[in-house]
Amino acid sequence: MAVDHSRRDDEEDINLTPMLDIVFIMLIFFIVTATFVKETGLDPDKPDANSGASAPLASILVGIAEDCTIHIEQGVVELGAVRGVIAKLAAENPKGSMSIQATEKAPARCVVDVTEEAKAAGVNDIIVSTEPL
Amino acid sequence: MAEEEVNLTPMLDIVFIMLIFFIVTATFVKEIGISTSRPSDAPENEPPPEARKNIQMEVTPDCWVILERRRIDPGQVGPNVQRLLAERPGANAVVSIQGDADTQCVVEVMDQIREGGVAGDISLRKAPEAPQ
DSSP, X not given: OHHHHHHHHHTOOOOOHHHHHXXXXXXXXXXXXXXXXXXXXXXXXXXXXXXXXXXXXXXXXEEEOTTOXXXXXXXXXXXXXXXXHHHHHHHHOTTOEEEEEEOTTSBHHHHHHHHHHHHHTTOOOEEEEOBOO | OGGGSOOOHHHHHHHHHHHHXXXXXXXXXXXEEEEXXXXXXXXXXXXXXXXXXXXXXXXOTTSOEEETTEEEOXXXXXXXXXXXXXXXXXXXXXXXXXXXXXXXXXXXXXXXXXXXXXXXXXXXXXXXXXXX
């Protein structure tokens, strides 16, 4: 017992530095990549397209249902109020882009309306969300 | 020697809690889509010189495409755009949407435009109401 105790004092001190390095790097990675996405609350049947490119920074999600209602952050937003809501989301995630998740059968003019409002709110990086064929 | 070491345990606790928080809240969104832009309203009476280069088409409510005054199927937009692009390299595309054309139809057209080789903007706009 006495021998064990003396060993614990001197030699059994684990060097924590490499683990700390890794933990800090992981921490910084997750802080930097953190985008707080707010789901739309709508599960649209997205249109199919071959040429869709992935948009990893999409953080402003806007859903458009078949009856042209606009869904943001689990709620329905009137077209007149969309600009303010998008501006607020853009301020929270300045580096994020916007994705319009429209249902296949939604009229495309509603997509254009939302695009116009987003541009007016200062968001220029907009994609229409698709799914591969 | 033993007394001069800083106690790292509280800092480690905090770092681990932050790490776990950011891991748990990390959402890696997999969004796939076609980028779009809209022509600006500003130059109403004097279009910029590059506007003439744009490849313009209209999508009708029953999902036909009017390109250069011809009525074509959305699936044929790609080859047509490719041909036009050879004449006007670097052109952008403008898609005008008539009435209630649905999103699937418009996205199909946008898809074809991209496959036809347009790397620039695909602008969406509403077609002015046709007098009938």
